[in-house]
Amino acid sequence: xxxxDVRVLAFDTFGTVTDWFSGISDAVRNAVPDVDAAEFAxxxxxxxxxxxxxxxxxxxxxRGLDDLQRETLADVxxxxxxxxxxxxxxxxxxxxxxxxGWPDSAPGLQRLKSGYTVCALSNGSVALLTAMAKHNxxxxxxxxxxxxxxxxxxxxxxxxxxxxxxxxxxxxxxMVATHQHDLDAARSHGLRSAFIERPDEWGGAPKDDSxxxxxxxxxxxxLDLADQLGV
Amino acid sequence: xxxxDVRVLAFDTFGTVTDWFSGISDAVRNAVPDVDAAEFAxxxxxxxxxxxxxxxxxxxxxRGLDDLQRETLADVxxxxxxxxxxxxxxxxxxxxxxxxGWPDSAPGLQRLKSGYTVCALSNGSVALLTAMAKHNxxxxxxxxxxxxxxxxxxxxxxxxxxxxxxxxxxxxxxMVATHQHDLDAARSHGLRSAFIERPDEWGGAPKDDSxxxxxxxxxxxxLDLADQLGV
Numbered sequence: 001x002x003x004x005d006v007r008v009l010a011f012d013t014f015g016t017v018t019d020w021f022s023g024i025s026d027a028v029r030n031a032v033p034d035v036d037a038a039e040f041a042x043x044x045x046x047x048x049x050x051x052x053x054x055x056x057x058x059x060x061x062x063r064g065l066d067d068l069q070r071e072t073l074a075d076v077x078x079x080x081x082x083x084x085x086x087x088x089x090x091x092x093x094x095x096x097x098x099x100x101g102w103p104d105s106a107p108g109l110q111r112l113k114s115g116y117t118v119c120a121l122s123n124g125s126v127a128l129l130t131a132m133a134k135h136n137x138x139x140x141x142x143x144x145x146x147x148x149x150x151x152x153x154x155x156x157x158x159x160x161x162x163x164x165x166x167x168x169x170x171x172x173x174x175m176v177a178t179h180q181h182d183l184d185a186a187r188s189h190g191l192r193s194a195f196i197e198r199p200d201e202w203g204g205a206p207k208d209d210s211x212x213x214x215x216x217x218x219x220x221x222x223l224d225l226a227d228q229l230g231v
Numbered sequence: 232x233x234x235x236d237v238r239v240l241a242f243d244t245f246g247t248v249t250d251w252f253s254g255i256s257d258a259v260r261n262a263v264p265d266v267d268a269a270e271f272a273x274x275x276x277x278x279x280x281x282x283x284x285x286x287x288x289x290x291x292x293x294r295g296l297d298d299l300q301r302e303t304l305a306d307v308x309x310x311x312x313x314x315x316x317x318x319x320x321x322x323x324x325x326x327x328x329x330x331x332g333w334p335d336s337a338p339g340l341q342r343l344k345s346g347y348t349v350c351a352l353s354n355g356s357v358a359l360l361t362a363m364a365k366h367n368x369x370x371x372x373x374x375x376x377x378x379x380x381x382x383x384x385x386x387x388x389x390x391x392x393x394x395x396x397x398x399x400x401x402x403x404x405x406m407v408a409t410h411q412h413d414l415d416a417a418r419s420h421g422l423r424s425a426f427i428e429r430p431d432e433w434g435g436a437p438k439d440d441s442x443x444x445x446x447x448x449x450x451x452x453x454l455d456l457a458d459q460l461g462v
Contacts, residue, residue: 117361
């Protein structure tokens with residue numbers, strides 16, 4: 001188990017590098033005062049993976065993340081029995097562009113960048129991820145957004161698409177995420193994997209941070225990962 | 232003529248942000264001691280646009296920049312009557328990844344980044360441009376390489392592809408280049424344009440830095456452009 005061959009680190013963003021729960025629940029609190037903002041944010045997020053999976057299964061044609069999240073937002077507002085006008089909906093959609101990084105993210109990426117090519121590899125769009133990076137001072141070397149490939153993780157095209165753009169072999173790329181299914185998919189295509197613990201991802205609700213023993217690294221933060229990688 | 236609507240700056244790299252002449256002629260001097268390195272570098276560069284145009288015309292299938300430059304390098308070595316083994320050829324090809332930035336480039340991009348989304352929009356590959364950025368400390372917000380679209384400038388797909396990824400209108404993107412043909416192509420698709428003077432691009436050989444009066448900006452450096460844009 002050596003990291004000597006890894007040249008590129010590919011980071012999941014929502015949850016791994018940024019704290020979507022705080023960002024979205026704060027925005028919900030601003031836009032919809034009379035709702036349980038924490039549960040509203042969680043419920044919106046729970047509908048995220050299933051609708052992306054419907055695109056990947058072919059049930060829905062390719063659509064950008066904002067369009068999909070607009071649809072799941074409408075579902076959640078209905079489920080909570082509230083009404084939200086277009087301005088409110090666009091405000092909440094925009095909040096995904098300015099969700100805060102975890103405290104260790106920007107400094108961790110800065111250290112990791114000294115020894116590796118650090119890339120976002122996310123289901124967000126390039127524009128969303130660019131805005132998120134500028135907001136948080138993430139110094140990505142490259143941003144891999146889902147609109148580059150018109151596919152969503154865990155689709156093969158995303159992982160292998162980045163490997164191709166980086167002009168390297170799969171084993172030279174390590175996926176970094178707080179979601180084991182993302183790491184498992186990456187590993188199934190020959191990438192390496194690093195699990196990052198994010199116990200607060202769901203704002204106090206349970207989060208499985210055990211991580212598979214098959215991962216190459218298991219770290220408590222990006223700074224811990226930088227320590228383990230010796231940069 | 233206002234820059235108020237511009238949100239994204241898209242930079243040509245070879246010549247505009249980096250000094251290919253110094254980088255490549257130095258590398259030629261190392262690899263092929265008995266040749267006129269300056270003229271060899273210029274001759275290699277003269278064969279650059281024509282072979283990309285053969286891809287865009289459909290005469291050649293899509294091929295990445297390294298493959299095309301490998302072919303033109305072989306042509307140049309034949310024309311100069313020298314021999315170059317594979318190691319030497321790969322060394323010269325790799326030199327395009329570490330050509331130096333102009334002195335104003337890294338600090339200019341840093342200032343421009345405070346007010347705009349700064350993107351590379353180049354015929355280099357994503358991996359080449361990522362290496363070049365790390366070598367020179369260019370803090371790109373996003374790297375638009377030709378392999379994202381499998382097209383070379385001045386093809387429409389490159390300019391419009393970046394506009395689409397940035398989720399904005401063409402008039403919100405300003406192409407920044409030291410080559411008027413690049414700016415003319417961008418303008419033909421609705422982008423704005425800024426000409427940067429690079430009198431030394433060809434290492435003392437003539438370079439037309441007049442720029443069209445149709446450009447929105449004309450600057451002597453990226454720092455001058457930052458001054459004019461007020462960032």
